Amino acid sequence: MPTGPTEGAKANTQHTSAKGSHQDRQIFVSAKHSPNYTGHVKRDTLGCLESWSEELLSRAERVRRLIGNAHWLSDGHHKEELVRQFLSRHLPPSLRISRGFICPPENDLRVSSEIDVLITDTWTEMPWFTEGNLIIAPPSCVLGQLHVKTEFDVDGLTDVLSSGARNQKIVTDSVSRQIPWFGAIFFTHSKPKKPKRLKEVFRKAILKASNGGSDVPTRERFPDCVAVVGGPVFLADKRTTEGAPRDQIRIRVFDGANLSPAVMLVHLFDSIQLPGRDLARRGEWVQLLASAEIPSLFSEPFDLTLGTK
Numbered sequence: 198m199p200t201g202p203t204e205g206a207k208a209n210t211q212h213t214s215a216k217g218s219h220q221d222r223q224i225f226v227s228a229k230h231s232p233n234y235t236g237h238v239k240r241d242t243l244g245c246l247e248s249w250s251e252e253l254l255s256r257a258e259r260v261r262r263l264i265g266n267a268h269w270l271s272d273g274h275h276k277e278e279l280v281r282q283f284l285s286r287h288l289p290p291s292l293r294i295s296r297g298f299i300c301p302p303e304n305d306l307r308v309s310s311e312i313d314v315l316i317t318d319t320w321t322e323m324p325w326f327t328e329g330n331l332i333i334a335p336p337s338c339v340l341g342q343l344h345v346k347t348e349f350d351v352d353g354l355t356d357v358l359s360s361g362a363r364n365q366k367i368v369t370d371s372v373s374r375q376i377p378w379f380g381a382i383f384f385t386h387s388k389p390k391k392p393k394r395l396k397e398v399f400r401k402a403i404l405k406a407s408n409g410g411s412d413v414p415t416r417e418r419f420p421d422c423v424a425v426v427g428g429p430v431f432l433a434d435k436r437t438t439e440g441a442p443r444d445q446i447r448i449r450v451f452d453g454a455n456l457s458p459a460v461m462l463v464h465l466f467d468s469i470q471l472p473g474r475d476l477a478r479r480g481e482w483v484q485l486l487a488s489a490e491i492p493s494l495f496s497e498p499f500d501l502t503l504g505t506k
Contacts, residue, residue, distance in 0.1 A: 199384050212251055243489055247455035250427045253279055257384055277313045277345045281330070284314065284343075287462055292340065292469070293317045297332035299364055300325055301337055301371045309364040316341035316378070316469070321418035336371040340469050341378035349383035351401045357381040358406035362418040369417070378468045380422040380461060392494045395429060395450060404498055416446050416499060421468060429453060429494060432464065444502045450494040458484060 260275045277296065285294045294316060299309035315332060317324065323339040342364055346353040361379050368377055374454050407413045416435055423431040430453035433446055463482045 205303070209461065232406050242485060243456070246459040246485075249453035249458045253283065253426050253458060254384065273345070273347065274349065275420065280345050280382055281314055283458070284316075284462070284465075288316075288466060289470070291318065291320060293319050293332065295327075295330050295332045297334060299336055299367050300333050301336055301367065303371075304427050306370065307367065309367050310360050312342045312364060313345040314341075314343035316343070316465075337375070338366040339368055339375075341380070341465060343465075344381040346381060346383045348385050349398070349428070351398055351405065353383065354398060354402035354423070355405040357420060357423070358402055358414045361420060362406070362414040365418040376417055378422075378465055379418070379420045380465060381420055381422070382458070382461060383425045383426075383428075384424070390428070392450070396495070397498065399431075399448065399499060403501060407502060414442065416501065417477075419501070421445050422464045424453065424457040426455060426458060427455055430457040430460045445498045445500055447496060448500045449496045452492040452494055454491075455485065456489060456491060460491070 220229055256279055257276050260272050264271070281296070288294065294314060296311060296313060297315040297317075298311060299315070301308075315334065317332060317334045317338045318340050319327075319334075322335050324332050324334045324338065326333040342347050342361060344357045344361060346357065361381070365377065365379055368375060403414065419433050419435070420431075421433055421435070430449070430451050432449045434449060435446065451460070463486060467483070
């Protein structure tokens with residue numbers, strides 16, 4: 198404690214100097230994070246794509262944190278809206294992203310179930326009905342369907358396989374040469390993580406779905422891409438190779454981790470906008486994801502007639 202005027206003034210000067218030094222450091226730190234900061238900041242394009250996964254999971258948790266177990270239907274609707282917003286931000290404005298139904302013009306043909314994310318090209322054909330975020334579309338303008346689920350498990354995947362195959366059949370029965378892109382996105386996979394368990398989930402889901410009568414998944418009606426946010430991504434190889442059984446489909450599985458939404462987005466865009474384009478000649482997005490060297494978990498054929506034998 199200072200004992201006289203001189204020592205007190207000296208102590209105050211030192212305190213002021215230290216306080217000023219601390220403020221200077223704070224100002225410098227703030228400046229580094231300012232948009233006007235001109236120092237070197239390393240670019241990280243892949244890091245930007247990985248942040249999509251973190252953003253989806255973070256936003257998805259907010260409703261559940263606030264309402265707990267109060268209303269799971271609202272939680273599901275919230276996740277569906279997050280995915281629609283995500284796709285709308287990144288896909289071309291010529292594509293309409295909404296929830297809706299596929300409705301053939303013939304009155305004796307059935308209408309699809311409600312589709313979480315229905316991707317349509319309304320330049321090709323006008324929808325029967327559109328209001329707000331709901332569309333009822335003829336098969337000819339349907340480009341893709343995406344199912345949004347919470348937990349990646351046998352029941353969730355079975356529902357995707359069955360309802361998705363049914364919707365695909367509605368389109369192909371009306372427009373025989375048009376096969377829409379078909380995908381699913383799951384927000385969690387708390388149980389199956391190892392390759393052996395992932396294979397088991399697919400086999401059991403295919404078995405249950407193939408017992409579903411006329412809406413069994415075939416190679417043409419099988420999901421093109423299934424992504425788990427922050428987890429694996431599954432890509433179906435629908436190419437017909439000589440000698441390959443028609444009742445089998447090969448699924449390639451990658452440890453997409455935080456890049457799984459980006460892989461799904463690129464697969465969707467290329468399938469819709471660039472059908473049949475040579476994989477080796479695709480653009481900057483595919484090249485960027487290839488540079489990430491995403492680990493392969495397995496590549497295996499699955500029998501689509503398990504439940505019919």
